[in-house]
Amino acid sequence: MTQLELIGVEGLPEVRPGDDLGELIGSRSRLESGDVLVVAQKVVSKSEGRLINFRSVQASDEAKRIASRLVASPDPRIVQVILDESVRVLRSERVLITETRHGFVCANGGVDHSNVPGSDELALLPEDPDASAGRLRDRLRELTGVEVGVIVSDTFGRPWRLGIVNVALGIAGLPALLDLRGSPDDTGKGLQATVLAIADDIAAAAGLVMGKTNRAPVVIVRGLALQGTGTGRDLIRPAAEDLFR
Amino acid sequence: MTQLELIGVEGLPEVRPGDDLGELIGSRSRLESGDVLVVAQKVVSKSEGRLINFRSVQASDEAKRIASRLVASPDPRIVQVILDESVRVLRSERVLITETRHGFVCANGGVDHSNVPGSDELALLPEDPDASAGRLRDRLRELTGVEVGVIVSDTFGRPWRLGIVNVALGIAGLPALLDLRGSPDDTGKGLQATVLAIADDIAAAAGLVMGKTNRAPVVIVRGLALQGTGTGRDLIRPAAEDLFR
Numbered sequence: 001m002t003q004l005e006l007i008g009v010e011g012l013p014e015v016r017p018g019d020d021l022g023e024l025i026g027s028r029s030r031l032e033s034g035d036v037l038v039v040a041q042k043v044v045s046k047s048e049g050r051l052i053n054f055r056s057v058q059a060s061d062e063a064k065r066i067a068s069r070l071v072a073s074p075d076p077r078i079v080q081v082i083l084d085e086s087v088r089v090l091r092s093e094r095v096l097i098t099e100t101r102h103g104f105v106c107a108n109g110g111v112d113h114s115n116v117p118g119s120d121e122l123a124l125l126p127e128d129p130d131a132s133a134g135r136l137r138d139r140l141r142e143l144t145g146v147e148v149g150v151i152v153s154d155t156f157g158r159p160w161r162l163g164i165v166n167v168a169l170g171i172a173g174l175p176a177l178l179d180l181r182g183s184p185d186d187t188g189k190g191l192q193a194t195v196l197a198i199a200d201d202i203a204a205a206a207g208l209v210m211g212k213t214n215r216a217p218v219v220i221v222r223g224l225a226l227q228g229t230g231t232g233r234d235l236i237r238p239a240a241e242d243l244f245r
Numbered sequence: 246m247t248q249l250e251l252i253g254v255e256g257l258p259e260v261r262p263g264d265d266l267g268e269l270i271g272s273r274s275r276l277e278s279g280d281v282l283v284v285a286q287k288v289v290s291k292s293e294g295r296l297i298n299f300r301s302v303q304a305s306d307e308a309k310r311i312a313s314r315l316v317a318s319p320d321p322r323i324v325q326v327i328l329d330e331s332v333r334v335l336r337s338e339r340v341l342i343t344e345t346r347h348g349f350v351c352a353n354g355g356v357d358h359s360n361v362p363g364s365d366e367l368a369l370l371p372e373d374p375d376a377s378a379g380r381l382r383d384r385l386r387e388l389t390g391v392e393v394g395v396i397v398s399d400t401f402g403r404p405w406r407l408g409i410v411n412v413a414l415g416i417a418g419l420p421a422l423l424d425l426r427g428s429p430d431d432t433g434k435g436l437q438a439t440v441l442a443i444a445d446d447i448a449a450a451a452g453l454v455m456g457k458t459n460r461a462p463v464v465i466v467r468g469l470a471l472q473g474t475g476t477g478r479d480l481i482r483p484a485a486e487d488l489f490r
Binding site: 002003093097105155157160161162165166176196201202209216235236242244 | 255350441481
């Protein structure tokens with residue numbers, strides 16, 4: 001693996017609930033066997049109808065209290081939507097960091113209203129990003145005859161470092177982690193603590209092409225030659241082992 | 246920016262203190278203006294002589310106490326080397342997570358003995374990774390006449406998610422962060438909280454080609470067309486704003 005290509009899939013229309021995302025992607029790209037397709041969560045959520053109008057929601061007292069402590073004091077009904085997507089609140093001063101039902105720790109429970117039409121609509125994370133990735137992989141095989149890997153990605157912040165990076169939420173047809181423990185390094189010694197989060201590295205690479213505004217929510221990564229399969233859950237550090245949760 | 250290439254620079258010899266890393270890289274690659282070169286910290290540290298034989302170090306009582314609490318009970322003199330590189334210990338149960346003198350929060354203060362010849366030698370992070378990146382950029386301009394960006398990278402673990410990812414420690418000739426706040430998204434609304442850690446995304450992308458054992462510690466990223474400059478320090482979340490430090 002010494003050369004890789006990253007190719008943005010261009011010309012996707014605004015995706016709506018019920019749209020056949022596999023068809024939209026397959027008809028705009030020339031997929032090759034072994035390609036990994038990185039798809040921004042937002043278009044997956046839209047195609048799956050994971051949108052909510054926050055004006056239809058009733059804010060609890062907790063949502064009102066949290067909203068008043070956050071930067072820019074968001075509408076408490078937006079905070080309620082975030083709480084409804086979450087199983088735990090980690091921080092609610094200035095920023096709202098929660099653990100989602102999937103186990104992801106991220107800002108605002110993955111709820112977001114950028115790139116969503118209408119000022120009242122919010123996009124939620126897919127119910128099951130691994131299943132979303134699997135369905136898209138199956139559909140692309142059906143349409144094109146080509147076996148690809150699929151990553152459903154989103155941009156997350158992180159402690160200790162500034163800025164957001166693209167990470168893998170859902171995975172189908174490729175490994176999440178590459179365990180190099182015990183394989184010899186270049187000097188013949190065993191490597192330690194060397195489990196690469198390969199799917200996150202792939203998502204981050206795709207993030208370079210996605211940018212945020214250039215409407216390339218789907219990126220083909222070509223040349224990886226990966227073996228094995230994994231899930232997005234493989235990348236979630238178990239709460240019991242997490243020193244910072 | 247819709248297509249990117251990642252090209253591993255192959256055939257680098259084992260790097261030794263005093264080696265001219267710019268010459269070793271420049272003679273094995275065809276650089277183009279605007280390329281970003283991602284260079285693994287390990288080869289930079291070796292060329293700069295940032296190696297230490299831990300048997301020459303005296304372990305303090307604190308180092309002995311910490312060593313006994315860590316998985317695999319490392320030699321206390323190795324722990325002493327890590328403490329000497331650090332300004333603060335965040336966690337010292339099972340794993341040792343510290344803040345380095347640069348401000349990086351990472352396992353073992355960035356001290357590592359994989360891919361270092363000799364069983365007693367440890368590689369330390371460069372004294373000033375931004376300066377290392379700048380010197381390499383200057384040397385490559387001198388040798389090849391080509392203006393490139395340089396990232397000095399290392400693999401870090403992170404809270405909440407498993408596996409290590411490649412991140413940018415030092416930067417020259419490209420921005421660290423891409424601030425999209427206020428630029429309109431595809432629906433015409435302003436984006437919020439959208440500062441991309443572009444240099445970390447680039448480092449992660451290069452990590453796909455580096456692997457860990459295939460001796461490709463230098464990767465060319467072509468096609469980015471980035472404007473502006475930044476430093477590795479730009480990516481460090483100020484301690485006062487860090488909710489998890």
